[in-house]
Amino acid sequence: MTGADRLHVIDALRGLALLGILLVNILVFATPYYATGLPDPAVRGPLDQALYALITLLFETKFYLLFSFLFGYSFTLQMTAATRAGASFRPRMLRRLLGLAVIGVLHALLLYHGDILTIYALLGVILVLAEHWDARRATRVALILLGVNALVWFVLSGLAFAEPTAFATDAAAELRHVRQALTGFTGLPGEVVAEHARQYRSTWPVLMALQGVSALAAFLLGFAAGKLDVFQSLERAQPVLGKMLRLGLPVGVLGAMVYTGTVHLNVSEPVKVLGFALDTFTAPFLTAAYVALFTLTWPRHAGKLYWLVPAGRLALSNYLGQSLMCSLIFHGYGLKLMGQVSLLEIAGIALALFAVQVWFSHRWLSRFQYGPAEWVLRGVTTLSVPRLKCTEVLSPRKPGRAA
Numbered sequence: 001m002t003g004a005d006r007l008h009v010i011d012a013l014r015g016l017a018l019l020g021i022l023l024v025n026i027l028v029f030a031t032p033y034y035a036t037g038l039p040d041p042a043v044r045g046p047l048d049q050a051l052y053a054l055i056t057l058l059f060e061t062k063f064y065l066l067f068s069f070l071f072g073y074s075f076t077l078q079m080t081a082a083t084r085a086g087a088s089f090r091p092r093m094l095r096r097l098l099g100l101a102v103i104g105v106l107h108a109l110l111l112y113h114g115d116i117l118t119i120y121a122l123l124g125v126i127l128v129l130a131e132h133w134d135a136r137r138a139t140r141v142a143l144i145l146l147g148v149n150a151l152v153w154f155v156l157s158g159l160a161f162a163e164p165t166a167f168a169t170d171a172a173a174e175l176r177h178v179r180q181a182l183t184g185f186t187g188l189p190g191e192v193v194a195e196h197a198r199q200y201r202s203t204w205p206v207l208m209a210l211q212g213v214s215a216l217a218a219f220l221l222g223f224a225a226g227k228l229d230v231f232q233s234l235e236r237a238q239p240v241l242g243k244m245l246r247l248g249l250p251v252g253v254l255g256a257m258v259y260t261g262t263v264h265l266n267v268s269e270p271v272k273v274l275g276f277a278l279d280t281f282t283a284p285f286l287t288a289a290y291v292a293l294f295t296l297t298w299p300r301h302a303g304k305l306y307w308l309v310p311a312g313r314l315a316l317s318n319y320l321g322q323s324l325m326c327s328l329i330f331h332g333y334g335l336k337l338m339g340q341v342s343l344l345e346i347a348g349i350a351l352a353l354f355a356v357q358v359w360f361s362h363r364w365l366s367r368f369q370y371g372p373a374e375w376v377l378r379g380v381t382t383l384s385v386p387r388l389k390c391t392e393v394l395s396p397r398k399p400g401r402a403a
Contacts, residue, residue, distance in 0.1 A: 009231055009298045012305050014070050014312030016294060018357070020063030022322050022350050023055055028114055029326035030346045031339055032181040036174045037272075041339065048343040049264070055347075056260045061279055062252075064116060065287040068215040070315075071120055072222025075127055078381075085382070092381050093128050097121045099380035103320070103373065109193060111323035113200040116215075119208055123216045127223060135224040142220035146284055149213040153277035160270035167269045186336040192327075214280065218287075234299055241292040248289030255282020310361035311354075317371030318357050325353050365390075 033040035043049055078096070082089040104117030130138065160167040184195025230237050255278050261267075262275025298305060311318055328334035329349065341349070364371065369390040370378060378386045 008302070008306070008309050009295060010070065010073060011310075011312035011315075012298070012308040013066065013291065013294060014315040015308030015310075015358075016290075016312075017063050017066040017070060018311055018315060018318050018322070019354050020059045021067060021319070022354055023059050023347065024063065025112070025114065025322065026326055026346055026350045026353075027055075027343075028112070029323075029330040029338065030341060030349075032178045032185070033339075036178060037169055038171065038174055038178065040343075042341065042343045042346065044342045051347055052343050053260050053264050056263050057253075057256045061259070061283045062256075062287045062290065064211060065214060065218045065284055066290060067116075068120075068218035069222040069225070069287070069291065071124075072127065072219035072224075073226045075124075075219075075223050076226025079131070087382075089131060090128055094125070095383070096377060096381040097124045097128070099377050100124070103316075103377070107320055107323060108200045108204075109196050111196070111320070111327050113196045113203050114207065115200075116207070116211070117319075118204070119212060119215065123212065123219060126216060127219050130220070130223070133223075135227040138220040138224040138227065142217040142224070145213050145217040145220070146281070149217070150277060150281035153273070153280045157270060157274035157277045160273040164268065164270055167273060169269060182339050185331045185338050187332045189333055192332045214284065218284070231295065234295065238296065241296050244288045244292035245296065248285040248287075248292065252282050252284075252286025252289050255279055256286055259283075307358055307362075310365045311358050313365060314357075314361045314371035314374065316377065317373040318361065320373055321357060321360075322353065325356075 027034040031040055031042040033042065040052075043052055075093070078093055079089050082092050098121070101118050101121035104115050104119075104121060107117060108115035130141075133141075181195060181199070184191050184198070187195075225231070230240075234241075259275045259279035259282075262272050267275075294305075330336070330338040361371075367390065368375075368388050370386065370388060375386055375388055
């Protein structure tokens with residue numbers, strides 16, 4: 001596997017992660033009932049119910065971990081880039097994280113209050129401090145974090161069974177929240193921004209609590225993979241990838257099935273907390289299985305999977321673009337379709353949007369070296385104005401660049 005191929009499989013994984021993230025995030029834009037525990041009018045029949053369960057089973061809580069793993073891997077690419085440029089890595093990376101945080105705050109306030117970029121920027125500082133860790137230490141700390149995080153949630157589930165009333169949800173309050181969100185997000189642009197700001201204040205700490213530790217662990221595992229250059233030689237990595245697949249798939253699927261049942265069946269709050277605790281433990285296994293399966297498949301089917309590469313090279317621009325397009329469709333900036341479409345229609349819109357992004361990414365990279373957001377972030381990182389236009393068309397044999 002050449003250096004170009006190595007970066008292409010990483011970019012393709014980024015593209016895959018973008019698709020999985022879109023299939024989950026679009027629900028936040030399309031229905032104010034998502035994750036409230038209330039019956040969702042968007043689920044209108046057996047097909048909607050089956051599709052909702054499938055999204056929970058295969059995508060929810062799995063693909064942000066994949067994105068986080070690749071974010072950690074990109075740290076090693078940035079370290080290599082700094083060395084190649086004869087620059088100090090730490091100041092460059094801190095500037096990059098600051099730029100990412102600014103983009104994340106703007107993204108949260110204008111487009112999507114569930115933004116993950118600010119959390120990445122904050123947790124990324126920890127990874128900068130771990131710059132000199134070797135792969136073994138990074139992996140060990142990551143596994144400890146995952147274990148402790150799961151243990152905490154299992155303890156919380158035990159407390160939930162001991163004191164069920166402490167974890168009970170107020171359905172009337174949730175319904176008021178749903179109505180307020182629907183009014184705000186389908187109102188005038190100023191009202192949309194105000195609703196994002198209101199929800200961001202409560203969503204950010206919840207996201208940090210639910211995803212922060214797992215995301216940091218995934219950062220460290222990606223960082224370790226980059227340190228070991230796992231993707232440099234698939235022949236050398238095949239035994240490890242095979243073990244990841246054989247262990248991760250059954251454990252991950254079993255945990256995901258239990259979690260899906262607790263989300264979609266009429267169970268008590270303590271059982272829901274227990275289901276999430278189990279998912280916190282098993283979701284990394286399923287994510288690891290996804291990485292292993294895709295990477296093992298890549299050498300023989302790279303030509304068929306290459307369409308994901310340009311989308312992955314523009315990962316940041318496409319992540320922001322997904323929020324922009326969803327806002328124009330579902331919020332007061334555009335068509336105001338929030339709460340008016342079925343889950344089947346929502347999934348169809350998501351696939352159509354991703355197809356547009358794939359097409360756009362191919363077209364963009366035929367003329368430019370970086371995506372719009374990547375260009376801005378690179379400028380902040382290097383304190384320069386990077387050359388945007390390229391003289392060569394992207395081809396399957398040309399190496400990609402660090403996102």
